[in-house]
Amino acid sequence: KEGQEICNKTGKNWDKQGFDGTPGSIFMELNDMKIRWRGLGKQEKSILWAIRQLYLTGIYERKENFSLERIKIVCDKVYDINNIPRYQWHEWLEKLEQARFLKLLEHDQVWAEEAYLLKVVEPPKKESQLNLLHTMIDIFREDAEALFLMGNRAYGSGGNSLERVAFMKIAIAAYSEALKVYKLETFPMDYAMTQNNLGNAYRTLAEVEDKTANCKRAIAAYTEALKVRKLETFPMDY
Secondary structure, three states: OHHHHHHHHHOOOHHHOOOOOOOHHHHOOHHHHHHHHHOOOHHHHHHHHHHHHHHHOOOOEHHHEEEHHHHHHHHHHHHOOOOOOHHHHHHHHHHHHHOOOEEEEOOOEEEEOHHHHHHOOOOOOOOOHHHHHHHHHHHOOOOHHHHHHHHHHHHHHOOOOOOHHHHHHHHHHHHHHHOOOOOOOOOHHHHHHHHHHHHHHHHHHHOOOOHHHHHHHHHHHHHHHOOOOOOOOOOOOO
């Protein structure tokens, strides 16, 4: 009822809205965007599918900014779009920008609207977040930052979930892979932050599985983090 009142006051046509219970959906024209989605070609859809996967697994910067390089990697590994000249990519991205699905930013960054990724972009097949995380860890096994971000997403997703064990194990796997790059000697700050989060994941896992062993692993990770986060230099982190 409140949604209909908003439509009446703003001159929007209620019958054309993809109302989802939030006022924002009235102004985002979800039904119109769904029509535009159906008119996209396979390549443009693949780009949006890739961005959606990056979003669901936490591989993005603030305000839903995505790395074009990572988008291309997912398109290559998952949707078999590879060896494409730069001008062709530019054409596809421009078409998506004209359709208002994304916005091209500086430094090879792409912004995409969260609501469109979740409510308009229809994946080619249904896949659980757990499976997506497993897939993306394999794809970005040498990208420490992406692995760290995936670990954070898995940890955040499993906090109050019935699948807590599975999510914590994914977080642990992602952080452990990141630590193959984030060495104490070369990336001390990243090393400490990753070890700290690894400790958090083991501590949470200890609440539901192998309490003693996982608590010891958590203590070991926190101890590693304290090699960087010293009382004299980082008192709050310490």
